[in-house]
Amino acid sequence: MENQSKVLLVDDDRNISELIKMYLEKEGYECTQVYNGKEAIDNIDQNFELIILDIMLPIINGWDVLKEIRKKYATPVIMLTAKGETFDKVLGLELGADDYMVKPFDPKELSARVKAVLRRYKSLEAAxxxxxxxxxxxxxxxxxxxxxxxxxxxxxxxxxxxxxxxxxxxxxxxxxxxxxxxxxxxxxxxxxxxxxxxxxxxxxxxxxxxxxxxxxxxxxxxxxxx
Known part of the structure; x- marks a missing residue:
């Protein structure tokens, strides 16, 4: 079922990370939190079904993390960007992002996006x-x-x-x-x-x-x- 999926949360803002984790766990997702780009790359081999990835990260930024993910994995990725940051949607999509959200966002909308992305991905898996x-x-x-x-x-x-x-x-x-x-x-x-x-x-x-x-x-x- 969709709501049993493992999700990797990558965001150095611990308050936002905790908020996302709280909402997704209420929906039944299993969440793992990391707080910089290096930790994200170190953890991407753990069979996550979805990655929620901030762009502005310490050590390694979100763009470079996404590039590393796409070298080996087709795991769906939702990018997060703070309002006012430069975010080129086309660049993100060409690098392999599946969706994006601008902070601040409604956690309910994020939950809906998560479900939609996983539904599309799993329909492809079953193809x-x-x-x-x-x-x-x-x-x-x-x-x-x-x-x-x-x-x-x-x-x-x-x-x-x-x-x-x-x-x-x-x-x-x-x-x-x-x-x-x-x-x-x-x-x-x-x-x-x-x-x-x-x-x-x-x-x-x-x-x-x-x-x-x-x-x-x-x-x-x-x-x-x-």
Whole structure:
């Protein structure tokens, strides 16, 4: 069940950390607290199902912690940023964040975001392997195999490809893809999708197959199967 998940809280503000812990434990989550970036990296191998990660951390900042997480793990990450801090949503998403919240925030909203992120992630975990011409999208192993070779890509690129390929020939707007893959609507940040599609094409565009990642001009994108 969702509310039995292990959550890693990474925030040097102990009051905020305690507040988050209190609300999540009331929902039944098991929370572990650490207070700097080094402690976060030291603990990420403990099978957490979600990481709540502050950006402004001592020793190692949240951006660098997120980069380290994404080198090995697809664990969903919700980023926290204080109001007034510079936070580039697109950068966070491109580095592999799944959601973000600005402090101060309503703990009930954070709890709802946690549930939504875990629900999306677990639906991906339960996914079956997709097979196309010379292409395997394996969400169990979280990998892409093209013409017998493993193609390395960050989790969000893989999730985007999986979503489109799960619905072949269906056209999605950038806003729909943002909502489906990142879980909330962005106004004016549709370039996030464009960047991910561009990177996907660089990795999987190939001749002699009956599928392709297509741009539908003025609308969005689709995974076309002939």
């Amino acid at each position: 079956k392997v997709l097979n196309f011409d010379k292409l395997i999208i394996d969400m169990d192993k979280f990998q892409i195999i093209l013409k017998g070779n493993i193609v390395e890509m960050p989790p969000k690129e893989l999730e985007l490809l999986y979503f489109l390929a799960s619905n072949p020939n269906k056209v999605y707007t950038r806003e729909q893809l943002l909502n489906e893959i990142w879980g909330y609507d962005f106004v004016g940040d549709s370039r996030t999708v464009d960047v991910h599609v561009k990177r996907l094409r660089e990795k999987i565009d190939t001749d002699d197959v009956n599928w392709s990642l297509k741009t539908v001009w003025g609308v969005g994108y689709k995974f076309e199967v002939k």
